[in-house]
Amino acid sequence: MLETFGHLPIAWLLFAVLAAAGFVSFFAGRTEAVAVGRGSSERLNSQPNYHGYFVAMATIGPAAIVLGLYALFGETLVRGELAGELPQRIRDLGSLELNQYIDRIAEQSAMRDAGPTGNALFDAATARYTSLLGISRIIAVFLALLAAWAGFFVAKRKLSVNFRARANVENGIKLLLFMCAAIAVFTTIGIVLSLFFEALRFFSRVPFFSFIFGLEWNAQTGADFGAIPLFFGTFMIAFLAMLVAAPIGLLSAIYLSEYASPRFRSIVKPILELLAGIPTVVYGFFALQFVAPLVRSTANWVNGLAFVPDGFLAAQPTSALAAGIVMGIMIIPFVSSLSDDVINAVPQTLRDGAYAMGATKSETVKQVVMPAALPGVIAALLLAVSRAIGETMIVVMAAGQRAQITPDPTADLTTITVQIVALLTGDTEFDSAKTLSAFALGFVLFIVTLIFNLIALRVVQKYREKYE
Amino acid sequence: MNSPVPPSSEQGTFVTDAALKRLKKRHAAESRFKLYGQLAIGIAIVALVTLLASIFMQASSAFTRHVLTFDTTLEASYVTPEGERDPEKIARNVSGFNLLLQDELSDQFLPEDPGLSLQRELYGLFTRLAVLPLARKTADTPSNIGTQQSFSVALADDIDLYLKGGITRRKAVNLGQAGAVSGSMDDGFNITLGKAEPLQSALDKFREDEATPTALIQIGSTWFRMTGLDGNTASLEYIAGTPQAPVSGADVSGLALEQAQDNRTVTDRQIAWTMLLEDEGRVKSVPNTTLFTNSDSTYPELAGTAAAIVGSLLTMLVCAMLAIPVGIFAAVYLEEFAVKNRVTDLIEVNINNLAAVPSIVFGLLGAAVFINFMGLPRSVPLVGGLVLGLLVLPTVIIASRAALKSVPPSIRTAALGVGASKTQAVFHHVLPLAAPGILTGSIIGMARALGETAPLLLIGMVAFVAEVPDSPTDESTVLPVLIYKWSTGAERAWEPQTAAAIIVLLVFLVLMNLIAIILRRRFERRW
Numbered sequence: 001m002l003e004t005f006g007h008l009p010i011a012w013l014l015f016a017v018l019a020a021a022g023f024v025s026f027f028a029g030r031t032e033a034v035a036v037g038r039g040s041s042e043r044l045n046s047q048p049n050y051h052g053y054f055v056a057m058a059t060i061g062p063a064a065i066v067l068g069l070y071a072l073f074g075e076t077l078v079r080g081e082l083a084g085e086l087p088q089r090i091r092d093l094g095s096l097e098l099n100q101y102i103d104r105i106a107e108q109s110a111m112r113d114a115g116p117t118g119n120a121l122f123d124a125a126t127a128r129y130t131s132l133l134g135i136s137r138i139i140a141v142f143l144a145l146l147a148a149w150a151g152f153f154v155a156k157r158k159l160s161v162n163f164r165a166r167a168n169v170e171n172g173i174k175l176l177l178f179m180c181a182a183i184a185v186f187t188t189i190g191i192v193l194s195l196f197f198e199a200l201r202f203f204s205r206v207p208f209f210s211f212i213f214g215l216e217w218n219a220q221t222g223a224d225f226g227a228i229p230l231f232f233g234t235f236m237i238a239f240l241a242m243l244v245a246a247p248i249g250l251l252s253a254i255y256l257s258e259y260a261s262p263r264f265r266s267i268v269k270p271i272l273e274l275l276a277g278i279p280t281v282v283y284g285f286f287a288l289q290f291v292a293p294l295v296r297s298t299a300n301w302v303n304g305l306a307f308v309p310d311g312f313l314a315a316q317p318t319s320a321l322a323a324g325i326v327m328g329i330m331i332i333p334f335v336s337s338l339s340d341d342v343i344n345a346v347p348q349t350l351r352d353g354a355y356a357m358g359a360t361k362s363e364t365v366k367q368v369v370m371p372a373a374l375p376g377v378i379a380a381l382l383l384a385v386s387r388a389i390g391e392t393m394i395v396v397m398a399a400g401q402r403a404q405i406t407p408d409p410t411a412d413l414t415t416i417t418v419q420i421v422a423l424l425t426g427d428t429e430f431d432s433a434k435t436l437s438a439f440a441l442g443f444v445l446f447i448v449t450l451i452f453n454l455i456a457l458r459v460v461q462k463y464r465e466k467y468e
Numbered sequence: 469m470n471s472p473v474p475p476s477s478e479q480g481t482f483v484t485d486a487a488l489k490r491l492k493k494r495h496a497a498e499s500r501f502k503l504y505g506q507l508a509i510g511i512a513i514v515a516l517v518t519l520l521a522s523i524f525m526q527a528s529s530a531f532t533r534h535v536l537t538f539d540t541t542l543e544a545s546y547v548t549p550e551g552e553r554d555p556e557k558i559a560r561n562v563s564g565f566n567l568l569l570q571d572e573l574s575d576q577f578l579p580e581d582p583g584l585s586l587q588r589e590l591y592g593l594f595t596r597l598a599v600l601p602l603a604r605k606t607a608d609t610p611s612n613i614g615t616q617q618s619f620s621v622a623l624a625d626d627i628d629l630y631l632k633g634g635i636t637r638r639k640a641v642n643l644g645q646a647g648a649v650s651g652s653m654d655d656g657f658n659i660t661l662g663k664a665e666p667l668q669s670a671l672d673k674f675r676e677d678e679a680t681p682t683a684l685i686q687i688g689s690t691w692f693r694m695t696g697l698d699g700n701t702a703s704l705e706y707i708a709g710t711p712q713a714p715v716s717g718a719d720v721s722g723l724a725l726e727q728a729q730d731n732r733t734v735t736d737r738q739i740a741w742t743m744l745l746e747d748e749g750r751v752k753s754v755p756n757t758t759l760f761t762n763s764d765s766t767y768p769e770l771a772g773t774a775a776a777i778v779g780s781l782l783t784m785l786v787c788a789m790l791a792i793p794v795g796i797f798a799a800v801y802l803e804e805f806a807v808k809n810r811v812t813d814l815i816e817v818n819i820n821n822l823a824a825v826p827s828i829v830f831g832l833l834g835a836a837v838f839i840n841f842m843g844l845p846r847s848v849p850l851v852g853g854l855v856l857g858l859l860v861l862p863t864v865i866i867a868s869r870a871a872l873k874s875v876p877p878s879i880r881t882a883a884l885g886v887g888a889s890k891t892q893a894v895f896h897h898v899l900p901l902a903a904p905g906i907l908t909g910s911i912i913g914m915a916r917a918l919g920e921t922a923p924l925l926l927i928g929m930v931a932f933v934a935e936v937p938d939s940p941t942d943e944s945t946v947l948p949v950l951i952y953k954w955s956t957g958a959e960r961a962w963e964p965q966t967a968a969a970i971i972v973l974l975v976f977l978v979l980m981n982l983i984a985i986i987l988r989r990r991f992e993r994r995w
Contacts, residue, residue, distance in 0.1 A: 075843060170891040174805055180797035181806075184819045184865065187858050191829060194836035248508045255505025268509060275516055277977065279919025281948045282523070282970050285955050289963060290522045329515045336512075360494055362501035383824065390826020392922035397955060417828050417922070424835060424926045442832040446825065453824040457817070 014067045017141055021063055021148045022056045028152070029055025032159050046165035054165045057172045058155030062147035070140035078132045079106075086125060096431060105129050195446055198439030205433045211440060217403035217414075219423055219437050227441065229403035233413035237324045237399060238388035240409060244328025245388075246381055249335025256336070257343045258365055276333040284397030287326035288318070292398050295322045299410040314411035316400065321409035323399035327388055335384050342376030342460075343369060379459035386452035390445060392417040416441045526967035529632040533756040533769060535620040536593075536745060540572055542613050547606060559607035565599035566591075569621060577708065577741055589737055595767045598622050622758070623751065625768040625961030626733045627742055631751070634960065635734055637674070637726040641666040646687065646718045647700075656695065656705045659714055664700045670724035671697070682728040684736055686721050687714045689747070691740035694722070708740035733960070759968055763934050764950065768961035771954070773969050775936045779849055779929075779944030780918060780976075786853020786940055787860065787917050792910045794857075795864030799906075802865070803872040804894045823862035830859045831923030839927060846928030850940040855923050860913040867909020871902040904991030911984040915977050921948040947973045 033051030037044040044051070079102050083091065090101060108117065109130045117123060159165070203211070206225045214226015252272065256265050299315035302308055346369050354364040370377070400412025401422065423438040546568040548558060570591050574582070577590055598621050605619075606612060622628075629635050644662015651657035661667075667683060674681035683694040685704055690712050692704035704714070714720075723743075729736045745751040762772025798819075806812040834855035838844045844851050875898050883893035924930075929949050937944035945953075951973065954966040 072842070166889065170889060173891055174801070177797045177801035177805060180794045181801045181815050181865075183794055183858075184798060184822055184861060185815055187833070187861070188818050188822055190837055191825070191833045194833055194841075195829070198836055248511055251505050251508035252512060255502070255509060259502055259505060268513075271516065272509075272512055275512065277915070277919075277981065278519070279921065279948055279973065279977070281919070281921040281951050281955075282974070283519075285951065285966060285970060286519050286522060288955060289526065289967075290518070329512070329519070332512050332515075360498045362498045363494070365501070386824060387826075390828065392826070392828045393952065396922075397952070417826070420828055420832070421922065421925050424831075425928075425930055439832060439836065442829055446829050449824065449826055449829075450821065453821050457820050457824075 014071070017067070017144055018060055018064060021145075021152075022060045025059035025148075025152050025155075026052040026056040029053075029156065029159065032156055033165070036159055036161060043161050044165075045162050046167075050165040050169050051159055051163070053169045054172075055152060055155045055159070057169060058151040059148045060151075061172075062151040063144040066144040066147045067140060070136070070144075074136050074140060075106075075133075078129070078136050081132055082125065082129050085128065087121070090121075102129075109133065191446065195439055195443040198436055199443040202433060202436035202440040205436070211437075215405070217419070219419065219434055225433070225437050227416075227444070229405050230414060230416050230419055230441065231444075232405045233320065233399070233403070234389055234415040234417075236409070236413055237320050237327065237395060237415060238385055240321060240324025241327035241331055241388045242381070242385060244325055245331035245335050245384060248328075249332045249384075250339055250377065252332070253336040253339040253343060254365055257340055258361060258369070272333045272336055274333075275329065276337075278330075280330065280391065280393040281397075283326050283330050284393040287322050287394055287398035291326050292318050292322035295319050295325075295410060314406070314408050316410060316412040318398050318400040318412045319410045320399055320413040323395045324409065326398065327391055327394050330391070330394065331384050331388060334387060335380055338380035338383060338460075339373070339377050342373045342380060345376070346372045375459050375462075379456040382452050382456040382459075386449040386456070389452075390417065390449050392421060396421050416445050420445075523967045523970055526964050527971050528964075529629075529634070530759065530964035530968035531756050532632075532753045533758070534623045534628045534631050534751055534753050536623060536751050537618060537620040538569075538572055538750060539616060539618045540568065542606060542615060542617050543568070544613050546571075547613055555607040555610060558610065559604050561603055562596060562599060565603045565606075566594075566596060569594060569599055573741075577744075579711070586737075589735055590741065592735075593624055593627055593738060593741065594621060595624050595769065597765065597767055597770055598624070600770070620754070622769045623742070625959055627738060628769055629961050629964075630734045630739065631742065631746075631753075632964075636732050639670040639724045641670055641722045641724060643667060643685070643720040643722045646714050646716050646720050649714050649716050651704075653706055653711060653713060656703055657692070657714055658701055658703050659716075659720075661700050661702055661720060664697060664702065667722045667724055668697060674724065674726045677726070679726045680728045680731065682725050682736070684723045684725065684740060686723070686740075686743070687718050688712065689744060690714070691737075691744070693736050708737045709744050756968075759965075759972075763936060764932060764945070764953075765934070766932075768954075768957065768959055768965045771965060773947065773950060773972055775933050776945050776947045776950040776969075777972070778936050778938075779933070780946040782849035782937060782940050782944065783852040783856065783924075783946050784914060784918060786850055787856040788910075788914055790854060790857030791860045791864050791913060791917075795861050795910070795913075796868050796906055798861075799865045799868030799872060800894060800899065803869050804898065805890070819862050819865055823866060827859055827920055828922040828926065830855050831926030833858070834923060834927045845941065845943075847931040847933075847943045847945075848941050849937065849944055849946075851927050852924050852929055852946065853940065855927060856917040856920055859920065859923060860917045863913040863916060864910050867913065868902070868906045871905025871909060872898060874905060875901045901993070904987055904993075908984045908988050911980055911987070915980040915984075918976060918980070919948055919973065921952055924949050925952070947976070 030048045030052030032055070033044060033048040037048070082102060082105070083098060086098075086101075091098065093101065105122070105126050106129065108122070108126045211225050211227055213228060214224065215228050216224035216226045217229050218224035256269060260268065296315050296317060296319065299313040299319075303311065303313055303315060350368050350372055351364055354368040359367070395415045395418050399415060399418060401414050401418065402412050403414050403419075404411065406413070420438045420441050423434055423441075546564045547561065548564075570587075573590055573593070574587070578586060582590075602619050602621065623631070626635060643664065643666070647660030647662065649657055649659045671681045671683060683697075684707075685692040685694050685702065686709075688710065690709040691707050692714075693707050694702050695705050696703040723739075725739075742751060758770060759772050760777075761774055762770060763775035765771040802812065802815065802819075806815075834851060838851045838854060839846055879897050879901060880893050883897045884890070888896065924946060929945050930953060931943055931945065933943055933945045947969065951966055951969045954962050954969060957966075
């Protein structure tokens, strides 16, 4: 019996309980309101339906909180209880192995039609785990029903002719809406906390300064954690990307907003935006298959020139330049659409003034429009840089894995994001310095991009207000 | 706006030669500047076209594949060695079916006592698991055992690539009729070619590119490797086909190959065997349905996207269930209810920033919170969907807010005027009018989630998944991650395969965007 409960899919159970409670209480509340109003809704402050909604809300709310708490902590409690009951020799294993053992039990228990494994202790533990899970679920559902019942009665007693049911329901809805808006904030808090604490754990093993200023990166062997080569690679590739994206993006934005006919603009703009819709993994493949070999053969050709010393360029099969060029192509629409907005925000009167003085179009753009739009353009470029720094797939596929510092763009460099992926792909344990270093890198990445974004967004916003 | 041009007839005081020169210079600068702009747009469009063209060209070869068809009797001794007819055992009996295929080939091509290396070369035309569909088919209809059946088997990736023109450059040439023949099967032959010139020039051309070319010679159904060419006299060595000495007067054709067999993954004999099979019409090109019906495999010719497509759909489902309702509610709150104060300001700034946080950071969040802290399983669409849901939440919120903003205030005022409460005005009047815009924004957000790769790598969705997942808590992978994984494959055949998977992904993205555009066109209202 208990084991049957332990096997039930829990999500459906929760929904069933909540939906049933909601339906029953809505109709109960509605009927009650009609009775209070003696059959006529005109006497009531709110429509009977709102009374029904109110009661349903008061019933589901507490039950949902109980079940939510169970969903978060239920399994942890069950595991703790099971760990306490296991024989001493297993409990002595140490927390990591004990956890893995219980993971296996949970996995076995989740497979409903799995037969016994033959290991008597393991099978017994699995059976016990399943029944503990069943007990915990029965208790949770019972508590939820109790909470629902309490909420139901409290709410029902409140119903009266003068009860402002609609206002109460609407407050409840507003609370729900606010919670949804707050999820975005919770996400940020979650990011900051998780990165911060994992990074702290990392810095308790590796000194902060040897991470930030160290010149050797060798995380796979767990030996060296000096992140300077990664920072160098990241900024080098972002720089190369901006060399491509900034002029092309900016010039095409200027052309589209100042020179192009509306027809040309309406055709070309969506084409440019297509570039933004292509997934980064596709760019990565393009960089790896098409651009990297091209860069390599060009580098080999340069090396072959008479006046170039032998081996002047590294000409690696994957290179910073290949990743940078492709990343630049990816960022073009980003730069162009942001600067397009900024250029369009410059008031027409400024341009008309310049034309009246006899300036040509390009002079107006260069000497009037661009200086006026400059802060916005810089903000757009900053956002683009932050995007380039955080970009992952292109560099993972086309930039290489070697942590080195070299000004040669045809050498393979590695970046922060490449290392995060390399360190966290595959089986990871959350206790090794190797894994934790990924979180430290992530923290640095988050902070740097956050600063760039904050500055840029602030500038863009101020700028908009100025001309509005 | 035209730039001022001085009237030519009237030479005013300002119109000096110097001024006209300056003006010419300024106009030159003007057209230069305009050209830069056109150039920039041109470069961007060329980049886009190159990107798409290179992927389509790569992929084109993956949409067909080569199979060998053969008729054989399904001997029970191969198929069910222990006499059992349990379908499951038959389906798993890969080695039995392999033996069947190998013996079939040996009978045709190998001498009595071939030796291990020759056998290995011949059997290398197929990978081990290529017979799996055969085994499954037989398991479905066990009554076929013992009867004559016709089957087709996928050729190994390298041979397939060779037949599609990959691996090495080549040139087929007609060498006229054989003249004098001397020598024997064991020591090789010397024959006089009718015309050696085309072969010689093809080989010379390959040599110019610093290659080590070689040539294969076909006479009837016998293949030789050419070991030397002196004027019109070629030295030949038998490699495959009917072991028959060349006779003078027979038609000779040659195949010049850019690389000698040590420098490529397909041997001379494998080429010869395949050509013989092709001459018999038994090797042919068929549409590659495997790409859509199979799951991932370690062999490129057997790998498909089915599991990843289903995994992507499940992940999108979870993602949409989180991001769309929460995003819409948050937008409604911020746009319609929020009073301007510090808390709402904070939420606003926060959402704008969150939209610009690198996606990989969300992967770290997922790894730390969902997997490490909450103990959810790795590699499952549930976790992937949650991470992607948080990732696209800001996008959905921003799009929904824009849609809500575009509903004119008169609608709200009118609703409030007839006695609706604020909530009623929003939910009964504003939200339905904003729905098309919100839907469009949501679909575009989902399209972004569909193409996202990096965060999913960190929560373990790179696992090798051979079975189609059927619930959000099954191990699975998604299309972009599959593309990433395939692109790291060592064999050359993964390249077209990856490009083909990219096209599958792009088709999904185009479809989603088309739906968004159609919705916008159909329901958009200008106020």
